Amino acid sequence: MNDSRLDITRAHPARRYDYWLGGKDNFAADRESGDLVAEQFPAIRTAVVENRKFLRRAVTYLSERGMRQFLDVGTGLPTADNTHEVAQRIAPESRIVYVDNDPLVLSHARALLTSTPQGRTAYLDADLRDPGVILADPVLRATLDLSQPVALMLVSVLHFVTDDTIAHRAVRTLLDALPAGSYLVLSHATNDFMPADAVEGIAAADRATRVDFGFRTREQIAAFADGLQLVEPGIVSTAEWRPEPGDDPPPAREDTAGWCLLARKPHTA
Ligand SMILES: C[S@@+](CC[C@H](N)C(=O)[O-])C[C@H]1O[C@@H](n2cnc3c(N)ncnc32)[C@H](O)[C@@H]1O
Known part of the structure; x- marks a missing residue:
């Protein structure tokens, strides 16, 4: 591909995540960068797998x-159970x-654009900060009808x-554009359970490999859903959010290091 933004000398979040998930697009x-973080937080692969499972369960719940x-x-690089595959199966x-x-x-967006004939998928090369x-x-605008509920996924x-x-x-602007009955699906890494030296080690690894990343606490993450109605069970670890019957017991919160929530925009928000 010919995109001057593609710098393979520098770690990118999507590719590092792909590496932890066992993918080949890195x-x-x-x-x-992924190995440096794993030295500080050996459960990182558990954490990313549980995050991905949360995404699948949240889309299933809403669909x-x-x-x-x-x-x-x-969105991330295409992997198993991309959002449209989970939603359009239902x-x-x-x-x-x-x-x-x-x-x-x-450059991999083609794999995300394999819609059913009845539905539609589209890809925007854009930044959440805009x-x-x-x-x-x-x-x-041609793909979504913003007068009807939308699930905003910030996973x-x-x-x-x-x-x-x-x-x-960013979160407010996007939510404000969506009607009542829309949902926020959110997961976010947290240092709430992490020893201070691991937090500092990860920050050092990110500095060394030039990844802009920052943990937030449960309270800081909850603030993104201010004014919305939390869906049960509220704010829990990614592994604890509505596990399916027959699932193994969720890993410890220390090993998923991520809070998640689903919340609905009420009529009066
Ligand atoms: C850890 S991956 C998560 C992928 C997927 N949502 C999931 O949970 O499996 C984070 C993704 O967010 C993208 N990303 C990071 N900062 C972004 C920004 N400011 N605007 C848009 N995407 C961004 C990265 O390129 C990457 O693909």
Whole structure:
């Protein structure tokens, strides 16, 4: 591909995540960064697998209750059970708009655009920090009907928007554009259970490999859902959110290091 933003000498979140998930779309810099984090937090692979399982269960939950539109920001590289595959298995007419700012994700977008004939998928090469650009995009407008409920998915992406003001403005701007009955699906890495030296070690690894990443506490993550109605069981670890019958007992919170929530936009928000 010919995209000057594709710098393989520098670790990128999507490719590092792909490495932890056991994928092949990553480069030496991503693996080096991934290994440095794993030295500090050996359960990282458990954490990313549980995050991915949360995404699948959250989309299933919403699809089974009639949600037919998804705005998935911070999509990641295509892997098993992408949002449109989970949603369209339940409701083939589902419409999904994917958004990511990584040029490699863009180059793999074809795999995300394999919609059912009844539904539709689209991909925007855009940045969560510019929510107005996302909302104004004609492709988004042609794919989603913003007068009808939409599930805004911010799954494992807000910890890459480390400036609180920018992160909150992005979430608010996107939610404000969606009608009552829409949902926020959120997961976010936390240091609530992590020893201080591991937190500092991860920060050092991110500095060394130039990844902009920041943990938030449960309280800080909850603030993104202010004014929304939390779906039971509320804010829990990714592994604890509505496990399916027959699932193994969830790993310890220390090993998933992520809070998640699903919340509905009420009529009076
Ligand atoms: C850890 S992956 C999560 C992928 C998927 N949502 C999941 O949970 O399995 C984070 C993704 O967010 C993307 N990302 C990071 N910062 C972003 C930003 N400011 N705007 C859009 N996407 C961003 C990365 O490129 C990456 O693909």
